[in-house]
Amino acid sequence: MLNIKKTSLNVAVALILPTIVAAQQTDQPAPIPSSHMESHIGNLTGHSEAGAQLYYRYCWGCHGARGNGDGENAPYVTPQPRNFVAGTFKCRSTPTGTLPLDSDLYNTLGRGFNFTNMPSWAALTAQNRADLVAFLKTFSARWVAEKPVDPIPIPAEPKLTVESIKHGGELFQKLECWKCHGQEGRGDGPSASTLTDSNDQPIRPYNFTSSNRSKCGKTNSDLYRIFMTGLDGTPMPSFADVVKPEDAWDLVHYLRTLQVNNASPELALWQTTPEGKAIVSAKKVENTYTGSGVKP
């Protein structure tokens, strides 16, 4: 019975899809690229003309014909698709309020956005992604008007120690990260329920216990970069002017210990201390997502 239902659903989808595609093709606008744009990622060079072909195949359903985030799927997508006309991007290696590097956009395309409708486009070739980055840059005049900015430097990661984790924990309190992210990093701080993004849409702070991937990457350097650059267009501010690099690394080490359900060197080291072991075992959810495996 189930199988029949599934098959009929597949047939229905197969019938509907071509009509949607056909409809899209008929009202496809003439591409608006203001000018030719290039992207440079390593030794790859992307071209906006090639990117336009890909954009009107893969991207415009959500991001819209004019790149302003109002594609036909957009009303059903939370958070809303990125508006490329504004030129404001979450994942950057550059200071807050500036344009990202080509490589930032390229990496975002390959990674996708965890917890959102934006998938990873790693299935496209590297050249395809570079071309798409070049095309995205035709939507906003900022790419012509503004000079590229140097990325925020990320110094080499210092040695992981229990002291660095503890100091990171103190900074988590002092910088009041918990106001949004919660004392246990579950994204349930006192301000969490009031947060909105720059489009006035509700937005959740990152829940560190949910995974070891955040929106802008999963390495320690990515974590470092996220709170130094801030995520523009969201409530997450930049701390670049107020946190010293060595302090920032300590904070990274501490944040890893909040990811209690994902093994990491930081979590392992933290659990070798009696204090850390007690905290982690109290927080860790084992065996089941419903929490029935949690001992009282």
Add this chain to the structure above:
Amino acid sequence: MQTKHVVMVGLALLAASAVAHAGPAGGTVSGKVTYDGTPAKMKPIDMSKEPSCAKMYATPQLAETVVTGSGNSLENVVVYISAGTPDEAAPSNAATFTQKGCRYIPHLLAFQVNQELKINNEDQTSHNIHPLPKLNREWNKSQPPGTPPISERYDKMEIFPVKCNVHPWMHGTFAVLKNSHFAITGDGGSFSLANLPPGKYTITAWHESYGEQSQDVTISGSETKTINFVFKAKPY
């Protein structure tokens, strides 16, 4: 005939001096901003989630989306010249915006394109300053207690909200304007734009809840023209 000549020479001299000291001898546009109808009652702010700020107030602070004064006057209206005067270079002094007691002081800050904007945090808590422009660059910076002032500039004329995401009741406005002829109304709702050379101007009044209105005015000599703005208050 002779007296006429003398008068004309006198006028010519006056005009010449007006050109020489274009500033002080200009005309003035002044007036009052009032509202008509019943404005919404401002809700008290619940600062209980930020005890370090809540304890600074004996009674709860009120929201500032509509602030009214005596005689139906409307406060926090920025009155500026939107057309008729050339763009001016930014002054060398900084416009200062202060976070104190989890409020913005002032609630509405007007300054010029490319003028330095200095943002201070006098609280014992971290704030994030998140202005939300559409034409200018959008940035968002954290400012923990005891850190130096943030210095920024905006390069396009625009009026936009600024907020603190950590403390959602903190909400203000930046008005980035092209010239130095602007005023912000306080209690009484009066404004005065002085030192205007003769010419035709468009005067615009902007309020965060009630929108904007414009009026054209022509100034000749050093006269003072009076124009008033009346905003329709909404009871919600």
